[in-house]
Amino acid sequence: MSASMTVKEAQSSGVLYIVPTPIGNLTDISERAISTLQQVDAIAAEDTRHSRPLMQHLGVKTKMFALHEHNEGQQLQTIVQQLEQGQSLALISDAGTPLISDPGYLIVRECRQQGIKVVALPGACAITTALSGAGLATDRFTFEGFLAAKPQQRKKQLRELSQEQRTLVFYESPHRILHTLADIDSDFDSERPLVLARELTKQFETYLHGTASELLARLQSDPNQQRGEMVLMISGYKPATDSAGEIPVRVQQALKLLSEELPLKRAAAICATLFEARKNSLYQWGLKNLNK
Structure with a gap:
């Protein structure tokens, strides 16, 4: 939404706004997000009971309805119809950016397929x-x-x-x-x-x-x-400098036998002691080559 266009002016085409809310600190919400929530026709909230105190804190009086993982499929066509009729809607989750491990994917996908404009606002994300x-x-x-x-x-x-x-x-x-x-x-x-x-x-x-x-x-x-x-x-895995070919066959065999009776990490530790090898290299070789 540009500075020259308000939500009300955008209503002729119908717009779905994805609006992030704070993940904790209530001041972590943008002026644009507050303005959008105030101006849309309705707010789809993951849990209206959870979101209502935040709306009251922000001075937002826009009506809300529930949109969660258990009713998203049922609400889909109703929401699309409202948008097609020119209404503007905001989608919020309990906290943070909607759709990140939260419902809303089906709605956004359908809007994209139907040519309905979707505007995602930046904001808080854990x-x-x-x-x-x-x-x-x-x-x-x-x-x-x-x-x-x-x-x-x-x-x-x-x-x-x-x-x-x-x-x-x-x-x-x-x-x-x-x-x-x-x-x-x-x-x-x-x-x-x-x-x-x-x-x-x-x-x-x-x-x-x-x-x-x-x-x-x-x-x-x-x-x-x-x-x-x-x-x-x-932290991401960092491949060991030792390749499988650099681990002697007798060590590989010992690790295989021990891993059949012990957890791989314990087996690697014992082999490392017995053969003066690097425990982590043995462990990573075992993860790659042994069926645990």
Whole structure:
């Protein structure tokens, strides 16, 4: 929306506005976002009960209706019809930028297919906020959303990502963070740097740095660090200088035999001691060549 065009003036064509809201600090919302929320005909909110206090704080009196993962398909045609009739709508999530691990994808896709204008406003996002303050490489990263809640599925996801060379970014919940860190400690090399960002932009904002085992110990000793919204980041995998051909066959065979009875990380540690080899090189070779 240009400075010379208000939401009301854009109504003749119908516009869907994607409007970010604060992830914690209520002052982290732009003037453009507030103006848009005030001028649209209606606001589609992930949870109207959650968003209403924010709207009251901002002085926004625009009517709201619920749009969440359970009713997005049902609301789709109604929303498209309203836009086709020239109404302007704003889409917001509970916090941050809509559609990032939040509903709205179906609506935006349908609007694009129907030629309805979609305007996405810049604003708060936990992913970029966490990355910018983490001290990990940000030239290449991959956002994986929430890991699976079931242990076996979560372990499978982590094993598949263990050799991803881009920085890994996850959302995680307080009641699963200990299990997730334990799984990372089990399936990733032991020296991989991690950063856990908690309660971003809020009073108790915290960045915790360390390996998976170090962070796990820190959280276990201080339950307060297990609370709040979390972004977990893992430094990208750096291939070992040793190639598979440089690991002697007898060491490979010993690692294979041990890994049949022990976790791969433990087996690699024992082989490293017995053969005076690099534990991380053995571990990475095992991840690549052994079926665990």
